[in-house]
Amino acid sequence: MIQKDKDGFLLQLQQHRLIIYKICNAYCKNTSDRDDLAQEITYQLWRSFHHFNGSVKFSTWMYRVALNVAITFYRKTKTSEAIIQLGEPDTEIEDRKEDSAELEKNKNLLQQFINELKELDKALMILYLEEKTYSEISEILGVTETNVATRISRIKDKLKQRFLTVNN
Amino acid sequence: MEDITLKNLWKAQDEKLDRTMKANLFIIESMQKQKAQSKLNGLARLKLFAVILGILWSLFLGILIYGNQLQNIYFTVSTGMIMLITVAAVVAYIRHIALIKELDYSQSITTTQKKLARLQASTFSSRFILLQTPFYTTWFWSTEMIQASIIKFCLIAVPITILFTVVTIWLYKNLTPLKMHKKWVNYLLKNDPEQVPVIQAQKFLNEIEEFKTAS
Numbered sequence: 001m002i003q004k005d006k007d008g009f010l011l012q013l014q015q016h017r018l019i020i021y022k023i024c025n026a027y028c029k030n031t032s033d034r035d036d037l038a039q040e041i042t043y044q045l046w047r048s049f050h051h052f053n054g055s056v057k058f059s060t061w062m063y064r065v066a067l068n069v070a071i072t073f074y075r076k077t078k079t080s081e082a083i084i085q086l087g088e089p090d091t092e093i094e095d096r097k098e099d100s101a102e103l104e105k106n107k108n109l110l111q112q113f114i115n116e117l118k119e120l121d122k123a124l125m126i127l128y129l130e131e132k133t134y135s136e137i138s139e140i141l142g143v144t145e146t147n148v149a150t151r152i153s154r155i156k157d158k159l160k161q162r163f164l165t166v167n168n
Numbered sequence: 169m170e171d172i173t174l175k176n177l178w179k180a181q182d183e184k185l186d187r188t189m190k191a192n193l194f195i196i197e198s199m200q201k202q203k204a205q206s207k208l209n210g211l212a213r214l215k216l217f218a219v220i221l222g223i224l225w226s227l228f229l230g231i232l233i234y235g236n237q238l239q240n241i242y243f244t245v246s247t248g249m250i251m252l253i254t255v256a257a258v259v260a261y262i263r264h265i266a267l268i269k270e271l272d273y274s275q276s277i278t279t280t281q282k283k284l285a286r287l288q289a290s291t292f293s294s295r296f297i298l299l300q301t302p303f304y305t306t307w308f309w310s311t312e313m314i315q316a317s318i319i320k321f322c323l324i325a326v327p328i329t330i331l332f333t334v335v336t337i338w339l340y341k342n343l344t345p346l347k348m349h350k351k352w353v354n355y356l357l358k359n360d361p362e363q364v365p366v367i368q369a370q371k372f373l374n375e376i377e378e379f380k381t382a383s
Contacts, residue, residue: 061274130178143380159174
């Protein structure tokens, strides 16, 4: 049972903070936008928290709010954003020595490919990569499971093709 | 590249993100104290501004009608119609603001985004405001003016009003999302900075529909 007060909210926020970070990273290309979006998501989560009735998992509810806010935010700011060049490392995230160059390259490529997807496809792929079930994804997005499966398969094929093109 | 590799690559960013994202998520205190304004409320603020302007304009017109005391029927009818359409616009905008305030971000993505895009595209549904245009060509008419020069009136004033009426009705009928495929509608809307978000919203609505039906 989740406490419906400020402490309960902060606890949930702390436990699920990576959801916010990943969504911000996928929908924004610079630090200032990411911070703005993170705060906007937190604001909307807090605003909606008293409506949360436990009929779905907290993470499912959080994905809905966070993705809705991110898509709305993205649609408002995307015109001023520059496209990240292919293979360019994400300067906002420090490199770690222990990561191999190959892994680092592929992580950046995946991030870039995800960034380039349309708003709704991006949401779909984030949920897929987060290992949500088709049933959960359909609940969060409001589309049928068949639709989810078909779309994921198409996007995965595209991603694989792009990896092949870049790596060969 | 296998599924498992994609998911592992995605997971590999967790630690980095947690370490490098400095966003302060714990801003509840300041939200409560400063009543932080959501950055996504721009549309509501714009509509609120329009509502205030609309109310002030309606009041001004009301005062003019009251002051005229039915002395000039052309003035009373024209101004009355302009006021009526403005009041209807104010009501429509208040309804939009209520919809924005009631927007629930915890509904499914397609449901919420559809509502939002519809709201942004609502300029199309508010196009009835255009219908007041012909009345701006008749408010200054008077029986004295007509009697003084009936020919001038019939050759200049009446044709102007007819022209405005025809153009307004034509625009009202054609400025709809269904006519977006027509070049001139697209050209007209694309060159109006106020309409750009409306076009984007309309495109996004189409994308949502396509997303929901893809199989």
